[in-house]
Amino acid sequence: MPPRQPALPEGTDHVVRGASGSSGKDGGFVASADTGGSGTDRLVSQVREQVSTIKSQATTRIRGIADESKEKATGLLDDFSEVIGEAARAVDGKFGEDYGSYAHRAAGAVSGLADKVRGKSVDDLIDDTRDFVRKSPAIAIGIAAIAGFALIRLFKTGLEDVGAQGRDAANDGA
Numbered sequence: 001m002p003p004r005q006p007a008l009p010e011g012t013d014h015v016v017r018g019a020s021g022s023s024g025k026d027g028g029f030v031a032s033a034d035t036g037g038s039g040t041d042r043l044v045s046q047v048r049e050q051v052s053t054i055k056s057q058a059t060t061r062i063r064g065i066a067d068e069s070k071e072k073a074t075g076l077l078d079d080f081s082e083v084i085g086e087a088a089r090a091v092d093g094k095f096g097e098d099y100g101s102y103a104h105r106a107a108g109a110v111s112g113l114a115d116k117v118r119g120k121s122v123d124d125l126i127d128d129t130r131d132f133v134r135k136s137p138a139i140a141i142g143i144a145a146i147a148g149f150a151l152i153r154l155f156k157t158g159l160e161d162v163g164a165q166g167r168d169a170a171n172d173g174a
Contacts, residue, residue, distance in 0.1 A: 066122040077114035081107050 088103030117125065133140040 063122060070117060070122060070125070074114045074118045077110055077117065081111040081114060084110060 084103055084107035088100045088107055091103050092100035120128070
C-alpha cells in the first residue's frame, strides 16, 4: 500500500514539489482548485505585462530606427539635389539657360521633397503613403516593381563584383 500523503489544507488538490510560492508542509506549492483560476489569472496578467513591455520597447526602437532612416533619406535627397543643381549649372554654361532650366526645376523639386519629408513625422509619412496607395494602387505597384528591379540589379552587380574580385585574387595567387 502506498504511503498516505499528509492532509492538505482545505480547498487544495495536491502539492507540487520544488515549486515556489506559498508553501505547504513539505515546502511545495499548494495548488488550489476553488480559487476560480486566480493562479492562472495571475500568470496571464504577468504574461500580458511582459508582452506589453516588450511591445513598448520594440515600438520605441522601431521609431528610433525610422527617425534615423528618415534623416539619412533627407540627407541623400539634399545631396542628390546638389548634384542635379551642379549639373544644371554645367548645362547652363554649355547649352544655355533654356536647357538648364529643366535641371534647375528638377533640383528644386528634389529639394522640396527633402524639406517635406524632413518636416513630417514618421507617422505622417506612413499615413501619406497609405493614402497614396489607396488612391493610386496601380502607380504604387509600378513604383514597387521598379524599386524591386533596381534593388535586384544592384545586388546582382555587387555579387558579380565580389565574384570577379575573388577570381582576380585566385588568378594572382596562381
